[in-house]
Amino acid sequence: MAAWRWSPARLAADFIAAGFRQAGLAPCCNGSYLQEFPLVAPVADPTASHLLYQGQKLAYTGTFSQAVDLRAPLVFAGYGITAPEYRYDDYRGIDAKGKVVVIFEREPQEANPTSVFLGTGLTKHVAPRGKRLNAQAHGAVAVLVIPSPRTTTAPAASDRTPRRGGAPLMLDEALRIPMLTLTRESARQLVPKYTEVQAELDRTLRPVAVPLAGEVELRLRNRVERQGVTWNVIGVLPGRTQETVLLTSHYDHLPARDTGYYPGANDNGSGTVAVLELARRFAARKQKPRRTLVFVSFGAEEEGLLGAYHYVAHPPFPLAGTKAVINLDMIGRDEAHTPQTEGRVKVPADTRRHLNVLGGAYFPGLLKQLRRANTKVGLELDEKYDHDSSQNALYRCDHFPFLVAGVPDLWLFAGWHPGYHEPTDTLDLINWDKMERVTQLAFTLAERLAR
Numbered sequence: 221m222a223a224w225r226w227s228p229a230r231l232a233a234d235f236i237a238a239g240f241r242q243a244g245l246a247p248c249c250n251g252s253y254l255q256e257f258p259l260v261a262p263v264a265d266p267t268a269s270h271l272l273y274q275g276q277k278l279a280y281t282g283t284f285s286q287a288v289d290l291r292a293p294l295v296f297a298g299y300g301i302t303a304p305e306y307r308y309d310d311y312r313g314i315d316a317k318g319k320v321v322v323i324f325e326r327e328p329q330e331a332n333p334t335s336v337f338l339g340t341g342l343t344k345h346v347a348p349r350g351k352r353l354n355a356q357a358h359g360a361v362a363v364l365v366i367p368s369p370r371t372t373t374a375p376a377a378s379d380r381t382p383r384r385g386g387a388p389l390m391l392d393e394a395l396r397i398p399m400l401t402l403t404r405e406s407a408r409q410l411v412p413k414y415t416e417v418q419a420e421l422d423r424t425l426r427p428v429a430v431p432l433a434g435e436v437e438l439r440l441r442n443r444v445e446r447q448g449v450t451w452n453v454i455g456v457l458p459g460r461t462q463e464t465v466l467l468t469s470h471y472d473h474l475p476a477r478d479t480g481y482y483p484g485a486n487d488n489g490s491g492t493v494a495v496l497e498l499a500r501r502f503a504a505r506k507q508k509p510r511r512t513l514v515f516v517s518f519g520a521e522e523e524g525l526l527g528a529y530h531y532v533a534h535p536p537f538p539l540a541g542t543k544a545v546i547n548l549d550m551i552g553r554d555e556a557h558t559p560q561t562e563g564r565v566k567v568p569a570d571t572r573r574h575l576n577v578l579g580g581a582y583f584p585g586l587l588k589q590l591r592r593a594n595t596k597v598g599l600e601l602d603e604k605y606d607h608d609s610s611q612n613a614l615y616r617c618d619h620f621p622f623l624v625a626g627v628p629d630l631w632l633f634a635g636w637h638p639g640y641h642e643p644t645d646t647l648d649l650i651n652w653d654k655m656e657r658v659t660q661l662a663f664t665l666a667e668r669l670a671r
């Protein structure tokens with residue numbers, strides 16, 4: 221069943237592992253540099269699946285890793301968010317036990333600069349995975365998501381369809397209940413005035429009662445549940461303590477198509493090469509760091525940060541002692557507008573020395589240290605994606621699972637550009653001077669953090 225055991229991903233993982241070995245790093249996991257994790261790729265069988273409400277079919281998108289048969293009452297739970305730090309709880313006064321919860325996607329007051337949910341920036345609560353875990357924690361048996369009528373999100377690039385049919389999911393996921401997204405029409409069948417309901421939620425930040433009579437019947441079947449494995453590559457430079465500082469990238473990219481393959485020079489050849497170079501530079505120094513340096517290249521980032529989620533669920537070193545994560549993804553190009561960013565975010569005219577930083581809104585202390593390290597490097601640091609909701613940047617990269625787990629992290633990101641996730645992300649377009657500077661910045665910061 222291990223259909224992907226011999227694969228381009230394995231070739232890349234072995235290449236990186238060899239680099240870590242040559243640099244002199246120790247292996248992470250029982251003598252191996254590879255942390256293996258299982259995947260499943262379900263392909264839904266639409267003819268054998270349905271979602272029924274009061275005898276009517278509700279159209280939806282989404283799959284689950286296994287067959288589902290359930291009949292349960294419904295309960296409306298706002299955005300499905302429990303955020304004590306913002307004194308906000310959509311589940312206040314609601315009994316979700318044994319029920320199918322109906323929630324909005326996104327988070328409250330997204331476009332409001334004075335929102336407690338970090339103004340116009342996004343918070344960790346916006347991500348679907350957390351909403352699903354929250355529903356589970358409240359005893360729900362399934363989640364139905366209403367597409368937000370008020371959304372500031374840019375339309376996805378045509379080639380970036382995060383949940384394409386047959387895409388791998390993690391097999392040993394903490395996620396035990398299915399989550400399906402309703403079409404606008406079927407959402408209206410359930411909650412006819414959902415636009416007004418959302419407006420009231422955003423105005424009051426208090427649960428809005430929406431009575432949902434009757435039950436839903438959900439039957440899900442998959443035609444195929446292809447199973448396989450992939451790997452995180454992890455090399456260790458032992459320090460004098462068990463505390464760690466992580467330098468990370470992802471090495472996977474998009475699968476080849478009939479139209480050709482995707483070189484992924486910037487996404488994320490750039491970050492992966494930088495992590496290899498950082499491993500060499502740190503390992504070559506005579507002086508050992510006080511904290512242990514861990515170099516990680518994640519697998520299956522493009523499938524939904526699966527490698528990073530696996531690391532956080534199965535950390536080779538305790539997360540409590542993980543002092544910082546510096547994630548490098550797309551560090552080698554000059555940011556330029558794409559149809560997704562045009563008119564939504566501000567991109568400077570000259571971006572040759574420009575670098576975005578994400579996560580500083582959550583970890584201002586770490587951001588301060590980055591700024592200090594940058595005084596020698598001379599990059600122009602930009603925090604715009606911490607204050608933007610249109611690109612979903614906060615939860616689109618491997619730093620995010622660490623952020624959710626409360627581990628201080630930053631994503632160094634030179635920004636999107638034409639050719640992103642296209643076959644034209646090629647080596648000749650890399651800005652080597654920028655790559656060298658970002659690598660130097662990560663080195664200086666990690667060096668200070670590990671001291």
Ligand SMILES: [Zn+2]
Nearest residue numbers: 487488549550
């Ligand atoms: Zn990437």
